[in-house]
Amino acid sequence: MAVLIDGKATSQAIKDELKAKVEEIRKTKGESAVPTLAVVLVGDDPASAVYVRNKKKACEYIGIGSRSIELPAETCEEELLALIDDLNGDAAVTGILVQLPLPAHIDENKVIERISPEKDVDGFNPVNAGRLFTGRPGFVSCTPAGIVELLKRHDINIAGKHCVVVGRSNIVGKPMALLMLKENATVTVCHSKTVNLQEITKQADILICAIGKPRFFGAEYVKDGAVVVDVGIHRMEDGKLCGDVRFDEVEPKCSAITPVPGGVGPMTIAMLMYNCVQAAGMQ
Ligand code: GUN
Numbered sequence: 001m002a003v004l005i006d007g008k009a010t011s012q013a014i015k016d017e018l019k020a021k022v023e024e025i026r027k028t029k030g031e032s033a034v035p036t037l038a039v040v041l042v043g044d045d046p047a048s049a050v051y052v053r054n055k056k057k058a059c060e061y062i063g064i065g066s067r068s069i070e071l072p073a074e075t076c077e078e079e080l081l082a083l084i085d086d087l088n089g090d091a092a093v094t095g096i097l098v099q100l101p102l103p104a105h106i107d108e109n110k111v112i113e114r115i116s117p118e119k120d121v122d123g124f125n126p127v128n129a130g131r132l133f134t135g136r137p138g139f140v141s142c143t144p145a146g147i148v149e150l151l152k153r154h155d156i157n158i159a160g161k162h163c164v165v166v167g168r169s170n171i172v173g174k175p176m177a178l179l180m181l182k183e184n185a186t187v188t189v190c191h192s193k194t195v196n197l198q199e200i201t202k203q204a205d206i207l208i209c210a211i212g213k214p215r216f217f218g219a220e221y222v223k224d225g226a227v228v229v230d231v232g233i234h235r236m237e238d239g240k241l242c243g244d245v246r247f248d249e250v251e252p253k254c255s256a257i258t259p260v261p262g263g264v265g266p267m268t269i270a271m272l273m274y275n276c277v278q279a280a281g282m283q
Contacts, residue, residue, distance in 0.1 A: 035280030036065035043073035158223025167210030
């Protein structure tokens with residue numbers, strides 16, 4: 001039986017640590033030193049609205065301020081960029097998050113690049129991506145950062161292991177590979193065009209599945225005793241959630257595995273809150 005890597009409990013533990021830290025900041029440095037996150041939502045995508053609500057709830061739990069800015073879908077790029085300029089210049093705002101995706105008429109890259117790197121708690125700004133690339137301190141994308149934290153808190157050794165990352169997005173796959181390299185893993189990055197994917201994933205001691213296809217990875221992709229991390233989250237026809245991994249098939253083969261839901265998902269918000277507290281400490 002594989003160890004179940006519990007993202008829900010780990011996320012809760014991190015949030016409780018941050019809550020204590022924020023209480024301490026409030027007591028010793030006063031209200032003005034407490035972090036405030038500005039969350040910008042453009043349009044009325046229902047999934048984005050749920051994510052934003054959960055982020056605000058996490059802020060409330062930890063005791064940090066949150067400012068919510070909801071704009072209509074017709075908002076033009078210039079307006080959004082001007083809002084970001086205002087938030088960049090507002091000393092009371094210590095973190096800025098623009099929920100993605102944005103409506104098609106807005107250039108996401110332009111928006112991400114406009115957020116001050118020191119307030120970029122998502123870690124999406126190329127300055128922070130570059131800091132990760134060059135091994136300097138900066139904000140790291142929350143999902144991959146959460147995965148490393150999850151492995152460490154479950155005493156899973158990373159150094160020297162062969163880590164195969166399947167997926168190459170700027171938000172998950174690429175930063176994931178760099179973080180595992182930083183932890184001294186030997187890293188292979190695969191993607192949807194990789195030839196003989198199975199041959200490569202079967203060599204993984206740690207397999208990170210972020211291909212974005214529901215129940216794609218079966219037992220044939222996994223080495224006996226591997227650690228499997230499932231980054232996918234998909235709603236099935238019956239309303240249930242599933243990941244990129246066929247959990248029922250893969251679980252008996254591996255030494256440890258993250259479930260969906262309750263694995264990687266809850267860690268993303270915990271790491272966002274971690275970044276928010278870091279941001280305020282630096283400003
Ligand atoms: N949309 C889906 N995930 C994310 C995220 O982590 N950050 C932002 N800003 N938008 C998202």
